[in-house]
Amino acid sequence: xxxxxxxxxxxxxxxxxxxxxxxxxxxxxxxxxxxxxxxxxxxxxxxxxxxxxxxxxxxxxxxxxxxxxxxxxxxxxxxxxxxxxxxxxxxxxxxxxxxxxxxxxxxxxxxxxxxxxxxxxxxxxxxxxxxxxxxxxxxxxxxxxxxxxxxxxxxxxxxxxxxxxxxxxxxxxxxxxxxxxxxxxxxxxxxxxxxxxxxxxxxxxxxxxxxxxxxxxxxxxxxxxxxxxxxxxxxxxxxxxxxxxxxxxxxxxxxxxxxxxxxxxxxxxxxxxxxxxxxxxxxxxxxxxxxxxxxxxxxxxxxxxxxxxxxxxxxxxxxxxxxxxxxxxxxxxxxxxxxxxxxxxxxxxxxxxxxxxxxxxxxxxxxxxxxxxxxxxxxxxxxxxxxxxxxxxxxxxxxxxxxxxxxxxxxxxxxxxxxx
Amino acid sequence: xxxxxxxxxxxxxxxxxxxxxxxxxxxxxxxxxxxxxxxxxxxxxxxxxxxxxxxxxxxxxxxxxxxxxxxxxxxxxxxxxxxxxxxxxxxxxxxxxxxxxxxxxxxxxxxxxxxxxxxxxxxxxxxxxxxxxxxxxxxxxxxxxxxxxxxxxxxxxxxxxxxxxxxxxxxxxxxxxxxxxxxxxxxxxxxxxxxxxxxxxxxxxxxxxxxxxxxxxxxxxxxxxxxxxxxxxxxxxxxxxxxxxxxxxxxxxxxxxx
Numbered sequence: 001x002x003x004x005x006x007x008x009x010x011x012x013x014x015x016x017x018x019x020x021x022x023x024x025x026x027x028x029x030x031x032x033x034x035x036x037x038x039x040x041x042x043x044x045x046x047x048x049x050x051x052x053x054x055x056x057x058x059x060x061x062x063x064x065x066x067x068x069x070x071x072x073x074x075x076x077x078x079x080x081x082x083x084x085x086x087x088x089x090x091x092x093x094x095x096x097x098x099x100x101x102x103x104x105x106x107x108x109x110x111x112x113x114x115x116x117x118x119x120x121x122x123x124x125x126x127x128x129x130x131x132x133x134x135x136x137x138x139x140x141x142x143x144x145x146x147x148x149x150x151x152x153x154x155x156x157x158x159x160x161x162x163x164x165x166x167x168x169x170x171x172x173x174x175x176x177x178x179x180x181x182x183x184x185x186x187x188x189x190x191x192x193x194x195x196x197x198x199x200x201x202x203x204x205x206x207x208x209x210x211x212x213x214x215x216x217x218x219x220x221x222x223x224x225x226x227x228x229x230x231x232x233x234x235x236x237x238x239x240x241x242x243x244x245x246x247x248x249x250x251x252x253x254x255x256x257x258x259x260x261x262x263x264x265x266x267x268x269x270x271x272x273x274x275x276x277x278x279x280x281x282x283x284x285x286x287x288x289x290x291x292x293x294x295x296x297x298x299x300x301x302x303x304x305x306x307x308x309x310x311x312x313x314x315x316x317x318x319x320x321x322x323x324x325x326x327x328x329x330x331x332x333x334x335x336x337x338x339x340x341x342x343x344x345x346x347x348x349x350x351x352x353x354x355x356x357x358x359x360x361x362x363x364x365x366x367x368x369x370x371x372x373x374x375x376x377x378x379x380x381x382x383x384x385x386x387x388x389x390x391x392x393x394x395x396x397x398x399x400x401x402x403x404x405x406x407x408x409x410x411x412x413x414x415x416x417x418x419x420x
Numbered sequence: 421x422x423x424x425x426x427x428x429x430x431x432x433x434x435x436x437x438x439x440x441x442x443x444x445x446x447x448x449x450x451x452x453x454x455x456x457x458x459x460x461x462x463x464x465x466x467x468x469x470x471x472x473x474x475x476x477x478x479x480x481x482x483x484x485x486x487x488x489x490x491x492x493x494x495x496x497x498x499x500x501x502x503x504x505x506x507x508x509x510x511x512x513x514x515x516x517x518x519x520x521x522x523x524x525x526x527x528x529x530x531x532x533x534x535x536x537x538x539x540x541x542x543x544x545x546x547x548x549x550x551x552x553x554x555x556x557x558x559x560x561x562x563x564x565x566x567x568x569x570x571x572x573x574x575x576x577x578x579x580x581x582x583x584x585x586x587x588x589x590x591x592x593x594x595x596x597x598x599x600x601x602x603x604x605x606x607x608x609x610x611x612x613x614x615x616x617x618x619x620x621x622x623x624x625x626x627x628x629x630x631x632x633x634x635x636x637x638x639x640x641x642x643x644x645x646x647x648x649x650x651x652x653x654x655x656x657x658x659x660x661x662x663x664x665x666x667x668x669x670x671x672x673x674x675x676x677x678x
Contacts, residue, residue: 014648050655052659052661055648100554101556136586258653358522
């Protein structure tokens, strides 16, 4: 008995691990029924795997049986692997038992498509309903939207899930058609749009103030994921696509998952080749600049610069391409511009704005506030900056910064350098 | 310079601040009696805790600072770091001697010191919402031993009370020899006697003390932890940065790595 559940868990956790989202933040669900669980607005990582990824949720597939044959997916129909399926009670019990011991923040439930979309979605729904209604579980639930499932099932699921997501899989339609001819981005857009509209509808009803208690509907919003490096899109294509989805569907997150070779299909990188970790990192940095630093994607990537630099991060790269914007005077510049200085993050920028009201800031104070001074010093003026006749050339600054830093990535051979 | 010796309590710290303004002795050094070593020269003044004086200082701070800065002050205090006691003393003086709003001056060294320690304690608090692992005992209480760097139990009591409203639980700080017990209604502070049948030198409860489902659940968690790792992405530096080794002994998923 215990051996079978152990085997199932290993198979269905292993199959789910390529979905990188593990966020448990953004929900407002409170334990107001003296039940089990209370979501934490900031999310909690309860552990970390040896690859450095956060373990926040029990992330499993209901089953890895699937009617599709997508080349990039480990659960594809033609792949010769062990198959398994959980019962509703098994998933519920695992979730509750793990949660009670503080192992997890909640459940991330996905599934291969068995029979058809509605049949699969209905099973997922049954699990979340049981957790919420019978077990009075208030922890975090991230539920996969199954493309093609009926609107009725989706509207019901949204009442119990904190977050829902559908993966774009490939950044562009062209890439997707190459590896999964049966799928299309339109199938993703339809349910993303439907759920987004329903979220807005619930929010508007709340605003009217006429109805006292509006139920929560997907309070932590929607997210998506695209696989990077399996198909030949440029960084520009990837980020423009992400930007479009952020705008059109108000997504909370777009995840970029460096492709880990799992097949001998010759349309994709071969088994054993390095996953593109550096590229993934640069894409996330760009994503952050768009969401928290007020950058437009066109400033960071455009037809003249369709790829992100590998040796320096995108913020530094932007600064070096736009030397006319610098140096920035720490004591007078607005918040927006201070955020754009390489070496200064959102926290330090806020502190600077507050602190300078008490007097002009000097470099020693900036260091204490916690900015990366060795990087920022080329781009700022503060109270004790020495007078300079002319500003150094961007290429020279880049050389100086690189000679002082050592990137963790340079020791690892990159994909691009492969001999084969 | 006068040396103020106090007992490491919040009341003592606040009393010291009060007495500074009573006597205005010039520059003072605040020392925790645990670390105090008498010297031949120099004047010493032992602080005797005084509730009324403490409350007056606390209310004074309340009037001069926003609520979130009062919380920062309290959190920094929970670090129990000797230098931080001095920083808090100097910070309070800076707040009292300047117009309202002075806590926003991050260019000031005392503001920065308190702000920094607040962040460190906050980080430790967050870790102990994450790295606590309960074991279910045969009588249905969920027990977790812990060894936080700072005294964060007061900061996590409500978190666990809200989260596990329908189960009894104990979190016991092995280093500071006290714990929290939730009896389905309130959280109370417990001393060592409360859990004396438990061997706190062992991280795992012995088999005769745990519930029937405990062993399998723990095993399933370890299986799960191992299954979700992606070997092609292995990055031990990052792993240890996020999950420092000193926490491993309380994490059952790292059992075989200890």
